[in-house]
Amino acid sequence: MSKVLYIKANAKPEGVSRTFRVSDSFVESYKESHPDDEVITLDLYKENIGFLTEDDIALHNVEFGEGKDHPVLKYAYQFLEADKFIISAPFWNLSFPAILKAYLDYVSVSGITFKYTSQGPVGLCQGKKVIHFVTRGGAYSHEPLSAFELGDRYLRTLLGFLGITDFTTVALENMDRSDTNIELVVTDAIKDAREEAKNF
Numbered sequence: 001m002s003k004v005l006y007i008k009a010n011a012k013p014e015g016v017s018r019t020f021r022v023s024d025s026f027v028e029s030y031k032e033s034h035p036d037d038e039v040i041t042l043d044l045y046k047e048n049i050g051f052l053t054e055d056d057i058a059l060h061n062v063e064f065g066e067g068k069d070h071p072v073l074k075y076a077y078q079f080l081e082a083d084k085f086i087i088s089a090p091f092w093n094l095s096f097p098a099i100l101k102a103y104l105d106y107v108s109v110s111g112i113t114f115k116y117t118s119q120g121p122v123g124l125c126q127g128k129k130v131i132h133f134v135t136r137g138g139a140y141s142h143e144p145l146s147a148f149e150l151g152d153r154y155l156r157t158l159l160g161f162l163g164i165t166d167f168t169t170v171a172l173e174n175m176d177r178s179d180t181n182i183e184l185v186v187t188d189a190i191k192d193a194r195e196e197a198k199n200f
């Protein structure tokens, strides 16, 4: 049985957000094909994720096992306990919504999700896998604009730092162009996502 964390980062709600429409379908199909797995939905806006405070930062050197009920550290422990991650976030200002960065600041805690060694930092989240859903107003998958894509790239890098190298991206692009048949693109993506979920 796997533990799956479905991390949602968008101010827009389900049904309205194109990104959520695709990722929600993926999760629905995943639950059907993996009935014994535990899927926890973490809607970062509903969780009221905030910015790290001075007190929070002081806690970043805890002994492993301490602070499991702490409002910030609990997210790092929850992250460590999960086997798979589904991350859903639209492309905002060349990256992703700031609340997702705030959440990553919550989960990147030395002693919990990574550690410092004499050889340098080591991720403690090996063996886990991620699928990242994103929709973008324009197109940033190919050069030269790919250099401006700092969302998926940051996620891959940071989660790689935590030890996660199995990372898949599902990106829908040109979603704000008038010549894009958005409904068709979303419907096709939902079909593909439902299939992909069966083998995630």
Ligand SMILES: Cc1cc2nc3c(=O)[nH]c(=O)nc-3n(C[C@H](O)[C@H](O)[C@H](O)COP(=O)(O)O)c2cc1C
Residues within 6 Å of the ligand: 010, 012, 016, 017, 018, 019, 020, 089, 090, 091, 092, 093, 094, 095, 135, 136, 137, 138, 139, 175, 176
């Ligand atoms: C605050 C904000 C910033 C955005 N920044 C970009 C951007 O830098 N580049 C881009 O191509 N689209 C940008 N967009 C457009 C969204 O990426 C696009 O509309 C996306 O499909 C929205 O996903 P959603 O329907 O799940 O909310 C931005 C949208 C918003 C609301």
